[in-house]
Amino acid sequence: MKHARVAYAGAIHQAIAHRDHLQLADGRVVAQEAVVWLPPLLPTPRPRTILALGLNYADHAKELAFKAPEEPLVFIKGESTLTGHRAFTRRPRDVQFMHYECELTVVIGKTAKGVKRDDAYDFVAGYTVANDYAIRDYLENWYRPNLRVKNRDTCTPIGPWLVDAADVLDPMNLALQTTVNGHVTQSGNTRDMIFDLPFLIEYFSSFMTLQPGDLILTGTPDGVVDCQPGDVVITSIEGIGALINTIEAWPVAAPTASQKGQA
Amino acid sequence: MNIAQPFMPNGTVYGTLLNFQGEMDALAPQMSQVPYKAAPHAPVLYIKTANTWSANGAGIALPVTTHQVEVGATIGILIGPPDLAEYAQPATILIAGYILMNDLSIPHASFFRPPVKYKCVDGFLGIASQLASTALAGDPAQFKLEVHINGELRQRIDFAHLIRSANQLLADVSEFMTLQPGDILTLGCDVGRPLAQAGDRIDIRAPGLPAFGTLSNTVLPPTSDDAPVGVTA
Numbered sequence: 187m188k189h190a191r192v193a194y195a196g197a198i199h200q201a202i203a204h205r206d207h208l209q210l211a212d213g214r215v216v217a218q219e220a221v222v223w224l225p226p227l228l229p230t231p232r233p234r235t236i237l238a239l240g241l242n243y244a245d246h247a248k249e250l251a252f253k254a255p256e257e258p259l260v261f262i263k264g265e266s267t268l269t270g271h272r273a274f275t276r277r278p279r280d281v282q283f284m285h286y287e288c289e290l291t292v293v294i295g296k297t298a299k300g301v302k303r304d305d306a307y308d309f310v311a312g313y314t315v316a317n318d319y320a321i322r323d324y325l326e327n328w329y330r331p332n333l334r335v336k337n338r339d340t341c342t343p344i345g346p347w348l349v350d351a352a353d354v355l356d357p358m359n360l361a362l363q364t365t366v367n368g369h370v371t372q373s374g375n376t377r378d379m380i381f382d383l384p385f386l387i388e389y390f391s392s393f394m395t396l397q398p399g400d401l402i403l404t405g406t407p408d409g410v411v412d413c414q415p416g417d418v419v420i421t422s423i424e425g426i427g428a429l430i431n432t433i434e435a436w437p438v439a440a441p442t443a444s445q446k447g448q449a
Numbered sequence: 450m451n452i453a454q455p456f457m458p459n460g461t462v463y464g465t466l467l468n469f470q471g472e473m474d475a476l477a478p479q480m481s482q483v484p485y486k487a488a489p490h491a492p493v494l495y496i497k498t499a500n501t502w503s504a505n506g507a508g509i510a511l512p513v514t515t516h517q518v519e520v521g522a523t524i525g526i527l528i529g530p531p532d533l534a535e536y537a538q539p540a541t542i543l544i545a546g547y548i549l550m551n552d553l554s555i556p557h558a559s560f561f562r563p564p565v566k567y568k569c570v571d572g573f574l575g576i577a578s579q580l581a582s583t584a585l586a587g588d589p590a591q592f593k594l595e596v597h598i599n600g601e602l603r604q605r606i607d608f609a610h611l612i613r614s615a616n617q618l619l620a621d622v623s624e625f626m627t628l629q630p631g632d633i634l635t636l637g638c639d640v641g642r643p644l645a646q647a648g649d650r651i652d653i654r655a656p657g658l659p660a661f662g663t664l665s666n667t668v669l670p671p672t673s674d675d676a677p678v679g680v681t682a
Contacts, residue, residue, distance in 0.1 A: 197554050232459070232499035232502075233458075233459070233460060233461045233498075233499050234499075235498040235499060235500065235569075237565070259562060259673065260563065260565045260566075260571070261563040261565070262495070262496040262498060262563065262565060263496075264461040264463070264496060264626070264632075265461060265627075266461070266626065266627055266629050266632075267626070269509055297573075324491065324625070326487070326489055326490060326491065327484050327485045327486055327487070327490045327565045328466065328467070328491075328493040328560055328561070329466065329493055329560060329561075329562065329564065330494055330561060330562060331492070332491065332493065332494070332561075333463075333494045333495075333565075333626065334491045334625045334627070335628075337494075337625075337626050338625055340627055390656075392571065393514075393566055393570050393571070394498065394500045394501075394565075394569050394570070394571055395500045395514055396570050397499070397500070410638055
Protein backbone atom coordinates (compact mmCIF):
# COMPACT_ATOMS: atom_id res chain seq x y z
CA MET A 187 0.00 0.00 0.00
CA LYS A 188 1.07 3.59 -0.68
CA HIS A 189 0.58 5.99 2.22
CA ALA A 190 0.57 9.77 2.13
CA ARG A 191 0.14 12.56 4.65
CA VAL A 192 -1.69 15.59 3.37
CA ALA A 193 -3.37 18.82 4.40
CA TYR A 194 -6.91 19.11 3.07
CA ALA A 195 -9.87 21.30 3.99
CA GLY A 196 -8.25 22.72 7.09
CA ALA A 197 -6.84 19.56 8.67
CA ILE A 198 -4.01 17.06 8.32
CA HIS A 199 -4.90 13.55 7.15
CA GLN A 200 -3.33 10.17 6.57
CA ALA A 201 -4.27 8.96 3.09
CA ILE A 202 -3.66 6.10 0.69
CA ALA A 203 -3.34 5.98 -3.09
CA HIS A 204 -6.73 5.25 -4.65
CA ARG A 205 -6.36 4.75 -8.42
CA ASP A 206 -5.16 8.21 -9.53
CA HIS A 207 -6.79 9.88 -6.49
CA LEU A 208 -6.23 9.89 -2.74
CA GLN A 209 -8.45 8.27 -0.16
CA LEU A 210 -8.36 10.01 3.21
CA ALA A 211 -8.55 8.00 6.43
CA ASP A 212 -12.17 9.14 6.86
CA GLY A 213 -13.10 7.63 3.50
CA ARG A 214 -13.29 10.78 1.38
CA VAL A 215 -11.71 10.46 -2.07
CA VAL A 216 -10.02 13.63 -3.30
CA ALA A 217 -7.93 14.67 -6.28
CA GLN A 218 -4.16 14.57 -5.80
CA GLU A 219 -4.01 18.21 -6.94
CA ALA A 220 -6.53 19.27 -4.25
CA VAL A 221 -4.25 18.65 -1.28
CA VAL A 222 -1.00 20.01 0.14
CA TRP A 223 1.43 17.10 0.33
CA LEU A 224 3.42 16.75 3.54
CA PRO A 225 6.34 14.38 4.15
CA PRO A 226 4.68 10.89 4.24
CA LEU A 227 5.76 10.27 7.82
CA LEU A 228 3.86 9.93 11.07
CA PRO A 229 4.99 12.26 13.89
CA THR A 230 7.55 10.75 16.27
CA PRO A 231 7.73 11.32 20.06
CA ARG A 232 11.31 12.56 19.75
CA PRO A 233 12.92 14.24 16.75
CA ARG A 234 13.55 11.59 14.12
CA THR A 235 17.15 10.75 13.21
CA ILE A 236 17.77 11.45 9.53
CA LEU A 237 20.93 9.76 8.25
CA ALA A 238 22.10 10.62 4.75
CA LEU A 239 24.85 8.96 2.72
CA GLY A 240 27.38 10.75 0.61
CA LEU A 241 29.30 9.10 -2.25
CA ASN A 242 27.40 5.81 -2.00
CA TYR A 243 27.40 5.10 -5.75
CA ALA A 244 30.77 4.46 -7.35
CA ASP A 245 29.95 6.53 -10.44
CA HIS A 246 28.89 9.57 -8.37
CA ALA A 247 32.02 9.32 -6.22
CA LYS A 248 34.04 9.35 -9.44
CA GLU A 249 32.00 12.28 -10.79
CA LEU A 250 32.89 14.32 -7.70
CA ALA A 251 36.55 13.28 -8.00
CA PHE A 252 36.71 11.10 -4.93
CA LYS A 253 37.80 7.55 -4.64
CA ALA A 254 35.09 5.30 -3.28
CA PRO A 255 34.96 5.48 0.53
CA GLU A 256 36.06 2.54 2.65
CA GLU A 257 33.27 3.07 5.15
CA PRO A 258 29.98 4.93 4.83
CA LEU A 259 30.28 8.71 4.56
CA VAL A 260 27.27 9.77 6.59
CA PHE A 261 25.87 13.09 7.66
CA ILE A 262 22.76 13.99 9.65
CA LYS A 263 19.90 16.30 8.81
CA GLY A 264 17.43 18.06 11.09
CA GLU A 265 13.70 17.57 10.54
CA SER A 266 13.23 21.23 9.62
CA THR A 267 14.88 20.70 6.22
CA LEU A 268 12.10 18.31 5.08
CA THR A 269 9.31 19.41 2.78
CA GLY A 270 6.62 17.58 0.81
CA HIS A 271 5.78 16.56 -2.76
CA ARG A 272 4.97 19.42 -5.16
CA ALA A 273 6.66 21.97 -2.88
CA PHE A 274 9.05 24.78 -3.79
CA THR A 275 12.74 24.69 -2.90
CA ARG A 276 14.69 27.90 -2.44
CA ARG A 277 17.73 28.80 -4.45
CA PRO A 278 19.59 31.80 -2.99
CA ARG A 279 19.98 34.46 -5.69
CA ASP A 280 23.77 34.65 -5.46
CA VAL A 281 24.78 30.96 -5.83
CA GLN A 282 26.36 29.26 -8.86
CA PHE A 283 25.74 25.52 -8.37
CA MET A 284 22.69 23.94 -6.76
CA HIS A 285 21.90 20.34 -7.64
CA TYR A 286 19.30 17.67 -6.83
CA GLU A 287 20.13 14.18 -5.55
CA CYS A 288 17.56 11.42 -6.12
CA GLU A 289 17.77 8.97 -3.19
CA LEU A 290 15.99 5.81 -2.11
CA THR A 291 14.93 6.50 1.47
CA VAL A 292 14.35 3.83 4.08
CA VAL A 293 11.86 4.40 6.90
CA ILE A 294 12.68 2.36 9.99
CA GLY A 295 9.76 0.32 11.34
CA LYS A 296 10.93 -0.90 14.75
CA THR A 297 13.62 -0.22 17.31
CA ALA A 298 16.94 -1.38 15.85
CA LYS A 299 20.08 -1.99 17.92
CA GLY A 300 22.88 -4.39 17.01
CA VAL A 301 21.02 -5.69 13.95
CA LYS A 302 22.77 -8.24 11.73
CA ARG A 303 22.60 -7.77 7.99
CA ASP A 304 20.60 -10.97 7.45
CA ASP A 305 17.85 -9.57 9.70
CA ALA A 306 18.04 -5.97 8.44
CA TYR A 307 14.90 -5.99 6.30
CA ASP A 308 12.82 -6.97 9.35
CA PHE A 309 13.43 -3.42 10.65
CA VAL A 310 12.20 -1.58 7.55
CA ALA A 311 8.66 -0.14 7.52
CA GLY A 312 8.84 1.08 3.97
CA TYR A 313 10.44 3.23 1.33
CA THR A 314 10.05 6.69 -0.11
CA VAL A 315 11.93 9.07 -2.39
CA ALA A 316 14.01 12.01 -1.16
CA ASN A 317 15.61 14.78 -3.16
CA ASP A 318 18.66 15.75 -1.12
CA TYR A 319 19.51 19.14 -2.65
CA ALA A 320 23.01 20.55 -2.19
CA ILE A 321 24.31 24.06 -2.76
CA ARG A 322 27.95 23.53 -3.56
CA ASP A 323 28.91 27.18 -3.22
CA TYR A 324 28.66 26.72 0.55
CA LEU A 325 30.89 23.63 0.85
CA GLU A 326 33.62 23.92 3.46
CA ASN A 327 36.04 21.22 4.58
CA TRP A 328 34.84 21.13 8.19
CA TYR A 329 32.40 18.32 8.89
CA ARG A 330 31.86 18.16 5.13
CA PRO A 331 29.20 18.16 3.77
CA ASN A 332 28.43 20.94 6.24
CA LEU A 333 24.95 21.89 7.40
CA ARG A 334 24.92 25.12 5.37
CA VAL A 335 25.06 22.89 2.27
CA LYS A 336 22.70 20.13 3.40
CA ASN A 337 20.38 21.34 6.16
CA ARG A 338 18.64 24.31 4.57
CA ASP A 339 14.92 25.02 4.86
CA THR A 340 12.93 23.43 1.96
CA CYS A 341 16.01 21.63 0.61
CA THR A 342 14.96 18.04 1.33
CA PRO A 343 11.69 17.24 -0.47
CA ILE A 344 10.43 13.77 0.45
CA GLY A 345 7.52 11.67 -0.80
CA PRO A 346 4.98 11.49 -2.30
CA TRP A 347 4.37 8.02 -0.87
CA LEU A 348 5.56 5.78 1.91
CA VAL A 349 5.39 2.38 0.21
CA ASP A 350 5.06 -0.61 2.54
CA ALA A 351 8.21 -2.75 2.62
CA ALA A 352 6.15 -5.85 1.75
CA ASP A 353 5.27 -4.24 -1.60
CA VAL A 354 8.91 -3.75 -2.65
CA LEU A 355 10.28 -7.12 -3.72
CA ASP A 356 13.94 -6.11 -4.17
CA PRO A 357 14.87 -2.62 -2.96
CA MET A 358 18.43 -3.28 -4.16
CA ASN A 359 17.30 -3.48 -7.80
CA LEU A 360 15.27 -0.35 -8.53
CA ALA A 361 15.80 2.11 -11.36
CA LEU A 362 16.27 5.77 -10.34
CA GLN A 363 15.74 8.70 -12.66
CA THR A 364 15.72 12.48 -12.44
CA THR A 365 14.26 14.82 -15.02
CA VAL A 366 14.69 18.59 -15.18
CA ASN A 367 11.91 20.25 -17.23
CA GLY A 368 11.19 16.87 -18.80
CA HIS A 369 14.77 16.05 -19.86
CA VAL A 370 16.43 13.01 -18.28
CA THR A 371 19.57 14.18 -16.46
CA GLN A 372 20.23 11.34 -14.02
CA SER A 373 19.61 7.62 -14.26
CA GLY A 374 20.92 4.75 -12.22
CA ASN A 375 19.97 1.68 -10.25
CA THR A 376 20.03 0.95 -6.54
CA ARG A 377 22.02 -2.22 -7.30
CA ASP A 378 25.07 0.03 -7.78
CA MET A 379 25.21 1.23 -4.18
CA ILE A 380 28.63 0.81 -2.57
CA PHE A 381 27.09 0.05 0.84
CA ASP A 382 23.75 -1.69 0.45
CA LEU A 383 20.80 -1.36 2.72
CA PRO A 384 21.44 -4.42 4.95
CA PHE A 385 25.03 -3.23 5.45
CA LEU A 386 23.88 0.28 6.38
CA ILE A 387 21.32 -0.94 8.94
CA GLU A 388 23.91 -3.23 10.53
CA TYR A 389 26.54 -0.46 10.52
CA PHE A 390 24.39 2.31 12.03
CA SER A 391 22.63 0.07 14.54
CA SER A 392 26.03 -1.09 15.82
CA PHE A 393 26.55 2.25 17.59
CA MET A 394 23.20 4.02 17.55
CA THR A 395 19.71 2.76 18.32
CA LEU A 396 17.34 3.56 15.47
CA GLN A 397 13.68 4.19 16.24
CA PRO A 398 10.49 3.81 14.19
CA GLY A 399 10.24 6.76 11.82
CA ASP A 400 14.00 7.31 11.54
CA LEU A 401 15.23 7.72 7.97
CA ILE A 402 18.22 6.59 5.94
CA LEU A 403 18.77 8.48 2.68
CA THR A 404 20.96 6.06 0.76
CA GLY A 405 22.87 8.35 -1.62
CA THR A 406 22.63 9.29 -5.28
CA PRO A 407 24.16 8.03 -8.55
CA ASP A 408 25.97 9.95 -11.29
CA GLY A 409 24.35 12.83 -13.15
CA VAL A 410 23.79 15.91 -11.04
CA VAL A 411 23.32 19.23 -12.83
CA ASP A 412 22.70 22.83 -11.78
CA CYS A 413 19.06 23.85 -11.33
CA GLN A 414 17.70 27.34 -11.89
CA PRO A 415 14.59 29.12 -10.57
CA GLY A 416 11.50 27.85 -12.38
CA ASP A 417 13.02 24.43 -13.11
CA VAL A 418 10.71 21.50 -12.41
CA VAL A 419 12.73 18.62 -10.97
CA ILE A 420 11.16 15.15 -10.79
CA THR A 421 13.08 12.49 -8.85
CA SER A 422 11.62 9.03 -9.48
CA ILE A 423 12.29 5.54 -8.21
CA GLU A 424 10.74 2.47 -9.81
CA GLY A 425 7.74 1.29 -7.80
CA ILE A 426 8.23 3.93 -5.08
CA GLY A 427 7.10 7.18 -6.63
CA ALA A 428 7.81 10.35 -8.59
CA LEU A 429 8.60 13.32 -6.36
CA ILE A 430 7.92 16.69 -8.01
CA ASN A 431 9.70 19.85 -6.90
CA THR A 432 10.06 23.34 -8.33
CA ILE A 433 13.01 25.67 -7.74
CA GLU A 434 12.28 29.24 -6.70
CA ALA A 435 14.62 32.19 -6.27
CA TRP A 436 15.18 33.28 -2.67
CA PRO A 437 14.40 35.79 -1.31
CA VAL A 438 11.31 35.76 -3.51
CA ALA A 439 11.54 39.52 -4.00
CA ALA A 440 12.82 42.32 -1.84
CA PRO A 441 9.86 44.19 -0.33
CA THR A 442 9.48 47.68 -1.74
CA ALA A 443 9.40 50.75 0.50
CA SER A 444 5.63 51.08 0.08
CA GLN A 445 5.04 47.41 1.02
CA LYS A 446 7.14 47.88 4.15
CA GLY A 447 5.02 50.91 5.03
CA GLN A 448 1.84 48.84 4.77
CA ALA A 449 3.09 46.04 7.02
CA MET B 450 3.28 21.73 32.96
CA ASN B 451 4.56 19.96 36.06
CA ILE B 452 7.47 22.03 37.33
CA ALA B 453 9.09 18.98 38.95
CA GLN B 454 9.32 17.19 35.59
CA PRO B 455 12.99 17.08 34.50
CA PHE B 456 13.73 18.92 31.29
CA MET B 457 14.13 16.88 28.09
CA PRO B 458 14.36 18.47 24.65
CA ASN B 459 11.61 17.99 22.08
CA GLY B 460 13.49 19.56 19.19
CA THR B 461 16.75 18.97 17.37
CA VAL B 462 20.01 19.47 19.32
CA TYR B 463 22.72 21.19 17.25
CA GLY B 464 26.31 21.20 18.51
CA THR B 465 28.89 23.82 17.55
CA LEU B 466 32.57 23.16 16.78
CA LEU B 467 35.32 25.78 16.87
CA ASN B 468 33.44 28.46 18.79
CA PHE B 469 36.16 28.96 21.41
CA GLN B 470 39.30 30.95 20.75
CA GLY B 471 41.36 28.14 22.31
CA GLU B 472 40.00 25.62 19.77
CA MET B 473 40.78 27.98 16.88
CA ASP B 474 44.31 28.61 18.18
CA ALA B 475 44.96 24.88 18.60
CA LEU B 476 43.93 24.07 15.02
CA ALA B 477 45.27 27.24 13.37
CA PRO B 478 48.51 25.63 12.11
CA GLN B 479 46.48 22.92 10.29
CA MET B 480 43.77 25.13 8.83
CA SER B 481 45.53 26.05 5.62
CA GLN B 482 46.62 22.43 5.08
CA VAL B 483 44.88 19.46 3.45
CA PRO B 484 42.10 18.51 4.00
CA TYR B 485 40.77 21.77 5.46
CA LYS B 486 42.56 24.19 3.10
CA ALA B 487 41.03 27.23 4.86
CA ALA B 488 39.66 28.37 8.20
CA PRO B 489 35.90 27.83 8.53
CA HIS B 490 33.70 30.67 7.36
CA ALA B 491 30.20 29.70 8.50
CA PRO B 492 29.48 28.14 11.93
CA VAL B 493 30.57 24.47 12.00
CA LEU B 494 27.64 22.44 13.32
CA TYR B 495 26.72 18.83 14.03
CA ILE B 496 23.61 17.11 15.36
CA LYS B 497 23.28 15.17 18.61
CA THR B 498 20.53 12.73 17.65
CA ALA B 499 17.79 11.71 20.11
CA ASN B 500 19.46 8.33 20.80
CA THR B 501 22.30 10.24 22.49
CA TRP B 502 20.14 11.95 25.09
CA SER B 503 20.86 10.95 28.70
CA ALA B 504 19.04 12.40 31.69
CA ASN B 505 20.87 13.98 34.60
CA GLY B 506 22.02 11.18 36.90
CA ALA B 507 21.97 8.51 34.19
CA GLY B 508 24.83 6.10 33.55
CA ILE B 509 26.34 6.30 30.08
CA ALA B 510 27.77 3.03 28.74
CA LEU B 511 30.93 3.10 26.65
CA PRO B 512 30.73 1.33 23.29
CA VAL B 513 33.06 -1.66 22.93
CA THR B 514 35.19 0.31 20.46
CA THR B 515 36.67 2.71 23.03
CA HIS B 516 37.85 2.71 26.62
CA GLN B 517 37.59 6.45 27.15
CA VAL B 518 35.39 9.39 26.19
CA GLU B 519 36.10 13.08 25.74
CA VAL B 520 33.96 15.27 28.00
CA GLY B 521 32.53 18.28 26.16
CA ALA B 522 30.98 20.48 28.83
CA THR B 523 28.83 23.18 27.27
CA ILE B 524 25.69 25.28 27.58
CA GLY B 525 22.80 24.92 25.14
CA ILE B 526 20.53 27.75 24.04
CA LEU B 527 16.88 26.62 24.02
CA ILE B 528 15.02 28.31 21.19
CA GLY B 529 11.69 29.93 22.01
CA PRO B 530 8.95 31.09 19.64
CA PRO B 531 9.87 33.83 17.17
CA ASP B 532 8.90 37.39 18.01
CA LEU B 533 6.43 38.27 15.28
CA ALA B 534 5.16 41.41 17.03
CA GLU B 535 7.48 43.61 15.00
CA TYR B 536 7.73 43.23 11.25
CA ALA B 537 11.30 42.07 10.74
CA GLN B 538 13.09 39.87 8.20
CA PRO B 539 14.06 37.48 9.63
CA ALA B 540 11.94 37.51 12.76
CA THR B 541 13.84 37.99 16.01
CA ILE B 542 14.69 34.70 17.75
CA LEU B 543 13.66 34.52 21.36
CA ILE B 544 15.77 32.50 23.79
CA ALA B 545 13.62 30.34 26.08
CA GLY B 546 16.51 29.55 28.44
CA TYR B 547 19.89 27.88 28.81
CA ILE B 548 20.84 24.36 29.86
CA LEU B 549 23.98 22.48 30.90
CA MET B 550 25.04 19.72 28.54
CA ASN B 551 27.74 17.05 28.54
CA ASP B 552 28.56 16.51 24.86
CA LEU B 553 30.57 13.28 24.86
CA SER B 554 32.71 12.10 21.95
CA ILE B 555 34.96 9.20 21.13
CA PRO B 556 38.31 11.03 20.82
CA HIS B 557 39.12 11.81 17.18
CA ALA B 558 41.68 14.04 15.48
CA SER B 559 40.08 14.82 12.12
CA PHE B 560 37.23 17.30 11.67
CA PHE B 561 36.95 16.81 7.90
CA ARG B 562 33.98 14.45 7.80
CA PRO B 563 30.79 14.60 9.92
CA PRO B 564 31.53 13.00 13.32
CA VAL B 565 28.50 10.68 13.43
CA LYS B 566 30.25 7.54 14.71
CA TYR B 567 32.15 9.58 17.32
CA LYS B 568 29.33 11.77 18.60
CA CYS B 569 26.02 9.99 17.93
CA VAL B 570 26.68 6.94 20.11
CA ASP B 571 23.75 5.92 22.35
CA GLY B 572 23.68 8.01 25.52
CA PHE B 573 26.46 10.44 24.49
CA LEU B 574 24.71 13.67 25.51
CA GLY B 575 24.09 14.37 29.18
CA ILE B 576 21.28 16.89 29.65
CA ALA B 577 20.64 18.79 32.89
CA SER B 578 17.26 18.39 34.51
CA GLN B 579 16.61 22.10 34.89
CA LEU B 580 16.49 25.01 32.50
CA ALA B 581 18.03 28.34 33.55
CA SER B 582 15.76 31.22 32.57
CA THR B 583 17.31 34.09 30.63
CA ALA B 584 16.66 36.34 33.62
CA LEU B 585 18.46 34.08 36.10
CA ALA B 586 21.25 33.06 33.70
CA GLY B 587 22.17 36.61 32.70
CA ASP B 588 24.69 37.51 29.99
CA PRO B 589 26.08 34.40 28.18
CA ALA B 590 29.49 36.11 27.88
CA GLN B 591 29.70 35.86 31.69
CA PHE B 592 29.00 32.10 31.79
CA LYS B 593 31.65 29.90 33.38
CA LEU B 594 31.71 26.15 33.85
CA GLU B 595 33.65 23.71 35.99
CA VAL B 596 34.08 20.04 35.15
CA HIS B 597 34.80 17.66 38.01
CA ILE B 598 35.65 14.00 37.51
CA ASN B 599 35.36 11.88 40.64
CA GLY B 600 35.32 15.13 42.61
CA GLU B 601 38.55 16.49 41.12
CA LEU B 602 38.45 19.77 39.18
CA ARG B 603 39.59 18.92 35.63
CA GLN B 604 38.52 21.88 33.48
CA ARG B 605 37.42 25.52 33.82
CA ILE B 606 35.61 27.10 30.89
CA ASP B 607 35.07 30.84 30.42
CA PHE B 608 32.48 31.84 27.82
CA ALA B 609 34.08 35.28 27.52
CA HIS B 610 36.36 33.55 24.97
CA LEU B 611 33.70 32.64 22.41
CA ILE B 612 34.39 33.30 18.72
CA ARG B 613 30.71 34.06 18.15
CA SER B 614 28.61 35.36 21.02
CA ALA B 615 25.28 33.63 21.66
CA ASN B 616 23.41 36.27 19.64
CA GLN B 617 25.96 36.26 16.80
CA LEU B 618 25.84 32.45 16.61
CA LEU B 619 22.03 32.48 16.45
CA ALA B 620 22.15 35.12 13.71
CA ASP B 621 24.79 33.30 11.63
CA VAL B 622 23.07 29.91 11.92
CA SER B 623 19.61 31.26 11.15
CA GLU B 624 21.03 32.85 7.99
CA PHE B 625 20.95 29.36 6.43
CA MET B 626 18.41 27.35 8.46
CA THR B 627 15.45 28.07 10.70
CA LEU B 628 15.92 27.16 14.33
CA GLN B 629 12.53 25.92 15.50
CA PRO B 630 11.03 26.50 18.95
CA GLY B 631 12.31 23.62 21.09
CA ASP B 632 15.56 23.24 19.17
CA ILE B 633 18.81 23.61 21.12
CA LEU B 634 22.05 25.15 19.81
CA THR B 635 25.14 24.70 21.97
CA LEU B 636 27.72 27.42 22.44
CA GLY B 637 30.53 24.90 21.87
CA CYS B 638 33.18 23.12 23.90
CA ASP B 639 36.57 24.62 24.76
CA VAL B 640 39.93 22.88 24.34
CA GLY B 641 41.35 20.97 27.26
CA ARG B 642 38.41 18.56 27.33
CA PRO B 643 39.14 15.92 29.95
CA LEU B 644 38.90 12.20 29.24
CA ALA B 645 36.75 9.88 31.31
CA GLN B 646 36.72 6.10 31.68
CA ALA B 647 34.31 3.46 32.93
CA GLY B 648 33.47 4.10 36.57
CA ASP B 649 34.14 7.86 36.43
CA ARG B 650 31.54 10.28 37.70
CA ILE B 651 31.37 13.56 35.74
CA ASP B 652 29.86 16.67 37.36
CA ILE B 653 29.37 19.91 35.43
CA ARG B 654 28.25 23.10 37.15
CA ALA B 655 28.26 26.85 36.59
CA PRO B 656 29.87 28.46 39.63
CA GLY B 657 27.93 31.49 40.85
CA LEU B 658 24.87 30.56 38.79
CA PRO B 659 22.78 28.14 40.87
CA ALA B 660 19.91 28.36 38.35
CA PHE B 661 21.83 25.92 36.16
CA GLY B 662 21.99 23.21 38.80
CA THR B 663 24.52 20.40 38.43
CA LEU B 664 24.69 17.88 35.58
CA SER B 665 26.02 14.53 36.79
CA ASN B 666 26.57 11.37 34.77
CA THR B 667 28.57 8.22 35.39
CA VAL B 668 30.50 6.41 32.68
CA LEU B 669 29.73 2.69 32.58
CA PRO B 670 31.61 -0.21 30.96
CA PRO B 671 30.25 -1.57 27.67
CA THR B 672 27.11 -3.66 27.98
CA SER B 673 27.78 -7.25 27.03
CA ASP B 674 25.20 -7.39 24.23
CA ASP B 675 26.86 -4.52 22.35
CA ALA B 676 27.88 -5.49 18.85
CA PRO B 677 31.24 -4.29 17.53
CA VAL B 678 31.13 -1.54 14.89
CA GLY B 679 30.69 -3.12 11.46
CA VAL B 680 33.76 -1.49 9.93
CA THR B 681 36.82 -0.67 11.96
CA ALA B 682 37.98 2.93 12.15
